[in-house]
Amino acid sequence: MNRIKTMTMEWTGDSLILIDQRFLPLEEIYVECKTYQEVAKSIKDMVVRGAPAIGASAAFGYVLGAKQNQQYTEKNKFFQEMKNVKKVLAETRPTAVNLFWALxxxxxxxxxxxxLNDIKAIVDILEIEALKIAYEDIxxxxxxxxxxxxxxxDGDNVLTHCNAGALATVDYGTALGVIRAAVENGKRIHVYADETRPYLQGARLTVxxxxxxxxxxxxISDNMAGWVMKQQKINAVIVGADRxxxxxxxxxxxxTYSVAxxxxxxxxxxxxxxxxxxIDLETENGDLIPIEERNKEEVRFCHKTRLVRDDVDVYNPAFDVTPHDLVTAIITEKGVVRQPYDKNIPELFK
Incomplete structure (x- = not known):
């Protein structure tokens, strides 16, 4: 178990190869990361995105950092350098808690x-752990x-927003994993996918x-969701989460908040x-979740096409927070959780 290869990523033992999600679906381009700095850049630049995929990528980035620093024969120096590796990777995306969980x-x-006196042995153990994180995610x-x-x-029409599929994870997906499992069980499911401006993850990736x-x-475009619901075309909404x-x-x-x-x-x-x-038990409520604000050019452009002049001011938060009272249930690997969440969510960790 020293390699893994999925639609989203491949670990070769010496590098992390990521499908560049910025170019899908028109082009399939791959980025090979041979250093932890290159992994950090790929996370920050959204070559890879989706909370579980970011977490697994960061784990492999940590391994690459360990391999880069294993020339240090003095153990304390190695451990000190690894603190910087973690810092660089942790500063890439602030909202997705899986990043910090994995690191x-x-x-x-x-x-x-x-x-352990052998630093190479420590590096090997770290590589095994990163692979465990990846295989566990699947x-x-x-x-x-x-x-x-x-x-x-059977026969449900399901609305999704953004991409919470195989591309957002190591493989299979969370929200799309639910849909895949339903289809694998013989249910006829029809998906309405929001395009998800400004990065178009729904249009480019989910579809x-x-x-x-x-x-x-x-x-459908994002502003069609309400009308499609009013026409009684939607039976359920399933989305993923970053925290x-x-x-x-x-x-x-x-x-997501608007859809909810x-x-x-x-x-x-x-x-x-x-x-x-x-799930971040240390964060009491959504008001405490840090929201990443991204480059204004992502809104000024639609993919590669400029929409407005470059002097047009833009506000571009990458995420929003949906309050718990709008959530019917949270689906986890341990089961389906319903209200009251402040009581039932902590029970999952016991």
């Missing part, structure tokens, strides 16, 4: 093996799918993934699918 797990494993996503597909009925999987999919607070508030791609409000208005169940690693 903290890697650092803990390193610290647990401080007494199994976790499949468990989320099994738990969540029971909430869908591409679902069509490759043979799942019937219809693309879930202790009380059930959660951050996800910008526009519309679903509540129209009496449509609104589900969040995410692994336990996305």
């Amino acid at each position: 903290n797990r890697m650092e803990q494993v390193m610290n647990d093996n401080f007494n 199994e976790i996503n499949k468990a989320i799918g099994r738990n969540g597909e029971k909430l869908l009925k 591409w993934e679902l069509m490759k999987s043979g799942i019937r999919t219809t693309l 879930i607070a202790r009380n059930g508030d959660f951050a996800n791609k910008i526009g 409000v519309l679903a509540k208005k129209h009496g449509i169940p609104f589900y969040v699918a995410a692994p336990l690693s996305t």
